[in-house]
Amino acid sequence: MLRNYKFIIAYDGTRFFGWERQPGRDTIQGKLESVLTRLQGSPVEIIGAGRTDAGVHARAMAANAQLDVDLSPEEIRDYMNRYLPDAIAVREVKEAAPRFHARYKALGKTYRYVCFDGPVKPVFDRKYVTLLDYRPDVERMQQAAAYLQGEHDFASFCGNPRMKKSTVRLVDSITVVRQRDRIVFTFHGTGFLQNMVRILVGTLLEVGRGTRQPEDMPALLEARDRRLAGPTAPPEGLCLMKVDY
C-alpha cells in the first residue's frame, strides 16, 4: 500500500551539488532517491521543504515521499542510513497524512549562518563556518537587521534574475550574536528566495565592515535591484536548522 512518509534529514553539504537532483552529480535528493528506489524496487521521488545550494548544510531538512514498502518507519530509517553516505543521516521517518507535502505545507524555516573572525582558524568545525579576515561590528549589523526584519519585497536579495513570481517574503526574525570569535546570524521566516539568506549575510557583513550604513537598508529594499545588495556569502557557513509545519 502506498503511504506518505515525512523525513527529517541532516547533511554535511560540503561535497554535494546542493539538494536538487542533477544528472551525473552528487546531490542530497539524488542520494536519498537512489536509496529509496533501491528499497522499493521502483522509482521514488522525494520532495524537500526547500532546495539548499551546493555546499550548504542542514540539521533538519524536512521531506516527504510516497512509498509502498512493508517496513516500519524505523526500519525505513535504518535501511536508508545503512546505504547513505556518511555525510547524510535520516534522523526521523514517520507516516504522514496522505496530503502532507514538505514544500507546500511548510509554514516557516530557520536558517543559521556562522562566520569566524578570530586570529586562529577553527579546526574541528572548519567546514561549517565562513572565515572572515576582518572583524565586523555586530551592533551595526543588528541595526541593519532590524530594518530587514518584517514583510518586504526582497527582490534586491534574490539570486534568481529570472524570478517571475512574487518576491515578497515575511522574515519575522533576524538575530546577530557574537559568541567569542564566531558571529551567528539566525533567520526565521515563512519563505526565502534563492540565495536570499546568503545575500542578506553578504550585505550585513558590509554594514558590519563599515562600507554600508544600517540606515541604507530601507532604500535597498525599495530599489528591488540585486546589483545594489552585497555579495552572496559563501555556502559553507549556512545551515538549515528547522522547518515548521
Place this chain on the structure above:
Amino acid sequence: MLRNYKFIIAYDGTRFFGWERQPGRDTIQGKLESVLTRLQGSPVEIIGAGRTDAGVHARAMAANAQLDVDLSPEEIRDYMNRYLPDAIAVREVKEAAPRFHARYKALGKTYRYVCFDGPVKPVFDRKYVTLLDYRPDVERMQQAAAYLQGEHDFASFCGNPRMKKSTVRLVDSITVVRQRDRIVFTFHGTGFLQNMVRILVGTLLEVGRGTRQPEDMPALLEARDRRLAGPTAPPEGLCLMKVDY
C-alpha cells in the same frame, strides 16, 4: 638569537599518519617542522608533549622548538597558520624558558574518547567519534574504571611489545559519562603508554557490553599481559585535550 618557544596546537588527525615525522608521509610534526624550517630558513625540530597515533586528534597538543627569527610570538603563530593545512591550527605561541622541554616537563595529560551508540549516525562531528553498534552499560564501565584508576603497572594496556622501560603509570582519574547517544571517557594521568588510552577504552567497552566483569580489572592489571586486555579502540574517537606543566 635562538629562543625557545612553546606552542599549543589543535589538529584534526583524520588524514595524518600521527604526530611523529615519517619520511614520505603526512604527519603533524612533519607539517609543523616544514613550516618552521621555511620560516627560519634552516632546519627546525619541534618537540611534542607526546606522539599521537595516526587518526588521533588534539585540541591542545603542547610542543616546543628553538627558533632564531625576528618575529613576535603572534607573528610566528600567524605565519604558521597561513601555511599549515586547514586541519592543523597553532592556537598559541609564547616564549618559554630556555630549558622548557614539551615532553620532559609535562606533568600530566588529559585525553577524551567519545563513542556514539545511537540509532542515527552523527553527521557533523562524525570524524571525531567512534561508532558502536551496541549500547554499552555505562555503570559497569564506571565500576571497571574505578579499579583502573591509580598508580599501576599498565603493561597489559601497552601497545608496544618491545617496551623496555617501566610500564608503571599514575592515572588519577578515569570518568565515563553518557551524554544522550554519546559516551565520553576522560582520562587524566601523569603519562600514558603507547596505545594505552585506546586499549583501556577497548577493554572498558567489553565490560560495558557484558563480555568482561568490572571485578576482572585487578587480575588483568596483575597479569601484565597485553593479550589479556581488550582490543585497541579505533583512533577517531580519541583527542588529546590538555597537557599540564
